[in-house]
Amino acid sequence: MFERMYELEATQVDFNDLSKYVYQKYGLKFQPAIPGSKELYVLMSPLDSSYFAMMSRIKKDDAGIDGPGHIATLDLRCGDFSDMIRDLPGFTSAFRLKSKDWVGVWLDRGNDQAIKNALDYAFKLAMNGDKLNIADTQYIYVPGEKTDEKYQEQKIKPRREVIRRNKQKQVPDQIQKMLESYDYSILPAKGRAKNFYNQAKMMADYSEEYDQPAAFKRYYPTYHDMMVPQLRTYFTWRKKIREGKFEKTSTSYAYVYIYELLNNIGVKNSDDGFEKLNKFKEYYAQKYDVEIVGNLDRWLKDYVLYYHLDREKVNQVFENEIATDKDYHVLLHPNDYSISELVEVFKRLSPYLSTCLSYKKLGDNFDQVFAEIWNRILVLKRKNNISFFSKYVAHRNLLVENLFTGAVFYPQKNELQSYIIDPERKYLYKADKWYVSVLHPVKRQRSELNTFIHEVDRLMRIKFRLGRPLKPRKLEKVFLQAIETGIDTYQQKVEDAKRPKIEINFASLGQIRADASVTRDSLLTDEEKQLEAEEEKKETQKIKESNPPVEKEPQTKETYGLSKDELFFLMSLLTKKSWQDYVKKRHLMASILADNINDKLFDEIGDAVIEFNDQDQPEIIADYLPDLEEMFLSDEGE
Template identity: 30%
Template sequence: MELKELLDYIKEKHNIEEHDRWDSFLTMSRLYHPLTGKMMALLIKEWNSNTGRWAEHCDLKYDASLFDRMKEYIVAPLRMHGSSWVGISFNDKTDRDHIFELFDKAVLQGNPSKDTALSDNRKSNTVYTDTPLPFAKGSDFLKKKEYIPEKITEMRKLYRYDDCSGQLSAKNFYRQAKFMEDYEDDYHGQVCDISGYFTTYHDLSDKQLRAYFTWRTEVRNGVYNKTFTSFIYLYIYELLCGIGSSSPVDSLNKLKEFEEKFIEGGFLEDSTQIKRNLHRWYLEYSLVKGFSVDEVKKYIEKDVLDRDHALEILKKSGNYNDMEIFEAISFFAGKRFLNSVSLKKEREKSIIIYAYVWKFILKAGNIDGKSIFTHCFGRLQNRSIYPLLNAVYRDDKVISDIDYIVNGVRSYHCKSGRWKEKSYIRACFNKKKLVSIVHEIDRLIRDEFKLGYYLKPNMEDTRIADLIAVAFNEAVKEIKHNERKRINVDFSVLKKIRNDAEITKTNLLVDEDIDEKDDIQNTIEKHYIEYDDGNKSKTENSDFNKISEKSDDINLNILKYIVAGKDYKQLIRLNNMFTSIITDNINEAFFEEIGDNILECEGDEIYLVEDYREDILNIIGEIYE
């Protein structure tokens, strides 16, 4: 396991990134808890001149069990001290799933109780100075004491300090917010912002409270003005708790309206973090409020659902067609894959081959106890989740047990108030393995159809390479078999074609040529396929099938004109022939040598497939030697 895999995982799940990184012979960086801002891990990368590789290590703040410490990759911390720290050595023996689980537990251990005040700033820049207080009789200090509305005074009295349940902040906020639900104010004095993540009424001064309720009154009336980040979160927390809304659906609708008109309205310099939190809360709120599964899906990010859909296709490929399987492979293989020469020159065959090979190797059995799908995308993870943990949220209602089956690779489950998510984690994907499979199929296609720009084998696992080779050969056989199948023709349609040809001939020929009617009819019939009993077919134009035996064949002369860029249409008119029939006859004659159609017909135009020009000239040259 590599350290980068861990960083990808914690960024996706916990929104944790590296901080305070510097480079030297010993490279270190820190990870901070997403809620408390306290350091929870020290990452260390040291260059080993003996092995010529980077040695990767992590000191993790985690009260590990004896079972955890028995793992050979769980070692003593390098830089940190104390029993609450353990060391992790990253190497080939490090169990990825176990390390992910350790970090999940470490984050959970570091979570604060709801009554713990948190600050966004780990270091305070506030400078305190002595301020003289004028207490002289009749001073302006006493005369100018600002008016505080009685409603705010009464609200402050509702705060309780005797709650030991761990939900002190959320309970007090909900109680006070419910009391102030319909309160309005009109205060425009100057106040400063408060720095904090779980901002509640209790954290604000009287002036700040009045300023907040004034801004909230304006928002409820459709008037939007710039304000502090703490006020924005406070308003969002109110709606999550049902303050100012008639139902959970109304709460979500008002949150979305607020996002559209305020957050997207240009009132914030940087709205990235607030939008990220909002979209996360949309989903989690819809879960805890028991919305329908279709409604829950609306709040899952589109790229997540697209990834799930591609995973579901590749996992159960037998239920999908070739194009769907190919598009799922393309989703993970990337843009470079779509620009491959095999897709540009042999797109239809390539799509069939990619789908056939994937289905084949998926059914072929396990390698090292894992299917090919598991080798590429890991196993379905069953992870604990904590909806609305990073918000001030309170709901006295007991959450009923519920299961949300979003799709075949993602679901959410609540049992006894505890939530689980089952899904495939992107950090566990082995993209290198999938790319190597795609590369090997691409290489075989280029070799088989002589497309040029040949690739070198790079499959590290020869067992998978052998499976791909077997599947590829079977796919090519099936393609060739289907290409040689004869098409059953409706004789009524054939008769109509002949009648239409007769009318066209009559309209085009001058009077003295009408007597040649029978010869033209024979020419038309000569180039059509006749059928025995409506099933078996045979081509009567045997002279053309043996090109080398009849050098003056009109079809061959027309082909030579096409290759040379001369006026082939004149030959067609002089011989009273049809472009579609000529194209089919020539393609059939050269199919055995070339293995593909060499001409394409659109209306009365015939085009040469330029990729086969050299092969055609070689064949024509052999005929006339």
């Protein structure tokens, strides 16, 4: 059966022999995973029909091996024992199932007896309901029956092509010593990084001149995962990198080189390692493999922390974080900065501010008013002692920070130290763990701050009589009162500044007034006194006539300047109703309607509210859906 399925080179374990072994020993046969499939065969437990072995073939290219054709693989469910055998020669992570309970086997590399032992173990585990006790169970199984003796092993004379390949696969002495140094006594979960580090030190100065490069594909790659041609390819490529010749290669080789640098292999000191990592990022990753850049940026931060590099390097790798933290620090300590710096921070966090009417009309005065408002907002506390800043801007967290996550890194004996990046970001090292104290932006930060600025703009329009009134948005009453108080305080300061400063002796003021009143009354005739009374009455009447009572205008549904077609289009998107027929009959374009709506609602929202998705269909931006529903669908908006 398997002869027709696979055309493979000579292997240490033949598919026919393996299937024969399974049938003779367990009375089981490999079955297609899917009826008619010729790619994947499985062994099922006689107890519950669950899979405990999978035999398949994988394209060489998918496995990182040059050349056409396929390789033979076997996946076995060995439970907790998988970790103990995963790094044995010929064994690896499972090919088909990404589970720690499964282990993979390269049938063209593994030892015949080791593979059968592992298969025996998987069978026993399946037959015992996953309750196999390794300590009380014989691992090496000795079959009780004899196999068919008419088939005898015979040595096959190698072909010329095989001889040529064997010559190409000759192992240099240094590589051979490195391969033999692998310590299988350490479980892979702990020893993989240690083995890599020890082997990397052995090969730190090694170089190759190999002219038959082999591809390599593997997650979290190490030397142990490479075949000899791949090792020789890597050390040839690494030599060129060290000479300043950056050539494209398999991504897995690039990661092995990065792991070496993170472990300070092949560098003079940590400063040299930092420079080499940045150089590799600039001349290789950004040019040939941009997906590596994200990991490199993260590991560079870990590198400066772990090796405690100087402030200049910290500022370099944490540049974006420091800028964000600076904005938050300005908001929390506005009196330490200028008013213009405070306003600039809000302009970065809330696009509504730069476009609102009060900002445009009041100019520099807006900054002064806003500073009064923010100083009052900042000291207020909501229920449960939650401030405006922690609810709507950012909240502080203390999190466990795992350095070099996703990299093969072996920690060395190093005097690890805490590091203060800036006043708002601190890395702490305590009890063998790293922690980071940092301000994290709240969810929907921009939308929430747009609402705050909208209310500032709305109340400023009323107080300063600017433009048309805006419809209120939801904001806690305590914060609305702080906005009004801030505006009133500014206006009072302006009025006070206009008044001339006159010094009055209040001790004699009363006597002066009394004397003046007596003198004045004594000089007026009765006729003049009567005329004065009539004049005062007329003046009072004029004041009443010039300030008639304000009649309330009847409330109408607010359309915010939208046309009938634009309003229908927006309401259809909000209520998820069809709009296509309406637009088609009126010869309208959805893109133009969306642009007009975005423009007309910008003063209210401070951002575009409609965007087109990957299918080129219009939809409401999720962040602004609650605002638009309140404006157009709530009872208040009707």
